[in-house]
């Protein structure tokens with residue numbers, strides 16, 4: 119049985135059927151890259167997964183547990199367990215009034231995940247892991263984009279999400295900073311974290327992921343290993359997408 | 363003479379200062395409530411609150427002061443709601459000022475709240491924070507920082523607006539100074555009130571600027 123199982127996810131905004139029928143599975147410890155043309159619904163998909171939007175149709179199952187089922191969401195009426203999925207935003211969205219350390223430690227403290235000292239120590243470990251040990255007490259506006267994004271990754275990790283999602287984590291960064299962020303994601307992969315990464319970095323998708331999904335026309339038009347997707351694309355749409 | 367004038371002006375200043383403080387204490391929280399009302403998803407409430415704000419901001423404070431002081435009495439056959447004495451007049455003036463300033467403040471609050479990027483709330487949400495945790499721990503300080511300059515302007519305006527209270531016979535600072543024109547044919551006591559106003563608003567500006575600097579560590 120797959121770790122993450124998404125079946126028939128659908129989302130429309132008014133008359134625009136953005137996600138039509140998105141289904142995919144992912145094993146624990148794997149990293150899935152999500153590629154596709156702009157406006158294809160990649161962000162919308164991640165937002166449904168992290169419950170920032172409520173999908174109109176579909177089921178999300180994680181580790182055997184049904185986290186979301188559009189058919190019974192009204193009947194159940196309870197808020198989905200939001201922290202199952204972490205999200206790293208394209209534009210970071212760090213809390214500007216807090217230092218890096220405070221940004222990382224805030225949510226776990228509010229969720230009473232441990233004593234103050236324990237949470238602080240854990241936050242510092244995460245900050246060190248993303249290579250920001252010397253910036254723990256800095257405010258976000260004094261950091262480079264790459265540093266801010268790494269801080270945002272540490273913040274997301276602090277809530278111990280089962281699946282960590284990234285929405286184009288490097289598209290606001292220049293190439294040099296892109297590398298340092300992608301290296302952190304590679305490091306997390308070695309730790310065996312389950313991740314979904316929306317990306318335009320084809321080299322990264324090819325080298326660093328276990329699975330690649332091509333989102334087109336509101337569905338997963340192709341799903342396969344990087345080798346399958348990049349070397350033997352089956353659909354014409356993917357062939358065209360890879361050529362540009 | 364100077365001593366006498368100063369004492370009399372201090373008495374007037376005391377009235378002005380009281381009105382200033384009551385207004386802030388009432389209008390700062392009430393304005394926040396009105397701001398939430400004007401942003402609620404309940405359409406009838408939202409429209410009603412926005413209507414109130416429109417009326418209050420669109421008519422002179424002096425008019426509101428007169429209506430609030432005399433209105434209830436006229437409706438209730440001359441019975442005086444506010445009581446006749448100075449306390450009653452101050453209560454009426456404070457009520458009018460609080461309602462008026464709360465409406466101005468509410469628009470500043472609303473602008474401040476709406477100017478916080480949506481990503482701040484969403485980041486809190488995916489980290490599992492509750493709505494009130496997001497408001498108090500993430501958004502509030504950012505809103506506070508943004509509204510400080512426009513709030514400061516309104517508060518300085520309030521210092522000077524307190525002199526409107528004389529219309530319902532509150533013996534505030536300007537009134538106290540002007541009295542010497544009639545009684546002694548002197549103009550300088552009135553000019554001296556200007557120094558009071560300048561000092562008071564100067565101190566406030568300085569405090570506000572210090573507060574802005576305190577918050578300049580983040581963007």
Ligand SMILES: Nc1ncnc2c1ncn2[C@@H]1O[C@H](COP(=O)(O)OP(=O)(O)OP(=O)(O)O)[C@@H](O)[C@H]1O
Nearest residue numbers: 131132134136154155156157158159160161162163
């Ligand atoms: N809240 C919304 N209301 C209405 N339409 C929306 C909303 N959010 C997204 N859309 C529409 O849904 C479509 C998919 O948008 P989405 O942001 O998910 O695409 P994307 O694949 O992430 O694109 P990009 O690569 O440019 O980030 C777009 O046409 C967009 O205009």
Ligand SMILES: [Mg+2]
Nearest residue numbers: 160161162285
């Ligand atoms: Mg997007």
